Amino acid sequence: MIHRILPHATACIAGDAIILLDVRQDRYFRVPSQSVELMAAWLRDRHTSPPPAVEQLLRANGIARTGDPEYSHAVGETVRIPTDLLSPCWRTAEADARYSSVATAVASTWLSLRLRALQPVLTDHAHVTSPRRPIDSRYLNDRCATFARSRPYSPFPRNCLLDTLSLDRWLGEDARDCRIVFGVTAAPFTAHCWLQSPHTVLNDSYDHVSRYTPILTA
Template structure:
């Protein structure tokens, strides 16, 4: 009998430790040493010398479940490392465009108050899946214009500690224009910090490159 991650759970290796995100419960967590050793054992990764912990405890903790289809356990593997950021360009934005971005931001903030995060993420997934493959020549213009507009907004309404509503607002603006991007959640340790950003291929649309590179992706929508 094999095992796989429980539905809604993803993880990454950050600071040589597995860090987990349960999107259905909207929480990040790590495991106690013995459970962590047992989990790493499931990955085939050499574990430190802690006492044995039954896989049953990992199941009871909501980390893994039985796998009858051979899916196995894999860390988040985002194959688009960030190589540039449209926020690193100091390009002016018009007042009307910035005002529209502010309206999108406030809608995102309100949406997080009236709906839980799992439903918000599911809605984004559904909207992305409904988009036809694009690759249109004007996509790059939409991406650049959107990034520039929200960067300008960030000078008025600080984006610090608002990475989630900013990212959701940018995703909404892009999807409304038929352009897809990735909503990336990442973590850093010592101390633990969680972050999220919007990325299209290797280009970051909602933060500076040097900041995003501090985080290890744990979930990509």
């Protein structure tokens, strides 16, 4: 369950830990063990205002600041990770003349991440379910295969954030029903992100991403 406590901050319970993601500060924050029970009770009970100790914790770490809107952690979202596998076209699609367009998408995304905070970058990439006819899954898989086979021709090192945002950018309107998902593990702490359609994880495997507890979608 993802709890959005502020427009820029979400929380999830991962095992015995509570992890926060603050996209305004581009950072993850693990709630200290002595505050986990109090924070969990606040999220569970869905009161608008946090207990004073939780409020102090959020402000001390810059997650909540003067002028921020009211807390909205009552808005919870459950994210389902699709289990369908990519079709065989993942292995056979040709990465023809699209090498240059993929390289452009990766370069522009890399530059955007270097110059801007994560929050406005994600705002640019936000998708909502479209009333238009869903994209055919085989066509979408074919496009993702083209991206994957073209990606090595871009000089920027791979990482999940850059590659996920680049794929989303390159797909453009074809990604209108897709979601960028951020996930975390608590012990040890790791963070990951991926792009998924309603039916398929597009740039990773279910076995890998299912290890993570979703903390944010865009």
